[in-house]
Amino acid sequence: MYGMVNRALQNMIIDEAGDAGWGSVCRRAGMEPPVFVSMDTYDDAITYALVGAASTELERDAGELLHALGLYWIRVTAAESYESIFHMHGSSLRGFLENLDQMHARLSLHFPEMRAPSFEVEDAEHGMHVRYWSDRPGLAPFVKGLLAGLCERFGEPYAVRHVGGRDDGRDHELFHLEPTA
Numbered sequence: 001m002y003g004m005v006n007r008a009l010q011n012m013i014i015d016e017a018g019d020a021g022w023g024s025v026c027r028r029a030g031m032e033p034p035v036f037v038s039m040d041t042y043d044d045a046i047t048y049a050l051v052g053a054a055s056t057e058l059e060r061d062a063g064e065l066l067h068a069l070g071l072y073w074i075r076v077t078a079a080e081s082y083e084s085i086f087h088m089h090g091s092s093l094r095g096f097l098e099n100l101d102q103m104h105a106r107l108s109l110h111f112p113e114m115r116a117p118s119f120e121v122e123d124a125e126h127g128m129h130v131r132y133w134s135d136r137p138g139l140a141p142f143v144k145g146l147l148a149g150l151c152e153r154f155g156e157p158y159a160v161r162h163v164g165g166r167d168d169g170r171d172h173e174l175f176h177l178e179p180t181a
């Protein structure tokens with residue numbers, strides 16, 4: 001995974017637990033606190049190990065941490081560093097979600113080793129369905145947090161529910177977004 005994702009995780013943990021807490025998480029994951037470079041790639045095992053160690057260290061469920069990371073990505077990382085990318089790719093939640101693959105495809109010009117996820121949106125009874133494909137396992141809670149962050153960002157209140165996915169034999173994860181207002 002590109003360093004920017006690990007950096008977001010690092011910043012989120014430092015916000016919550018300080019530099020000392022981050023140090024403890026890294027050591028629990030079997031490493032000295034690394035310096036993540038946004039544009040460098042790192043083995044996915046590092047990201048998973050840090051999430052696992054943070055879960056133990058902060059006594060928070062790993063899925064809940066990934067969800068928090070999705071929210072943090074939208075509220076803090078993207079808002080601080082990638083605002084222009086947001087503006088270019090849609091002014092409504094639906095439009096933005098429809099453009100997500102195109103957005104990651106454009107980004108892959110700058111991040112050539114990127115293994116981008118893929119998304120599809122469609123109408124569903126009471127709202128919409130979002131489908132998410134990735135060759136990485138276990139990131140559905142991250143996507144749920146990203147989707148919740150996007151709803152907040154676009155001021156479009158939806159309840160985001162993870163309907164199911166690989167655990168029940170699909171090749172993708174399915175989310176239902178139901179309007180709450």
Ligand code: HEM
Binds near residue numbers: 002100104116
């Ligand atoms: C605007 C800012 C964004 C930037 C700059 C960005 C960039 C990236 C980069 C560089 C990666 C790492 C891929 C790799 O190393 O192979 C990534 C992964 C990912 N991105 Fe984005 N992204 C952005 C917004 C979003 C949004 C809004 C969503 C979704 C709702 C999203 C969904 C994901 C997911 C789920 C992954 C994990 C990779 C996987 O599933 O395999 N991203 N993104």
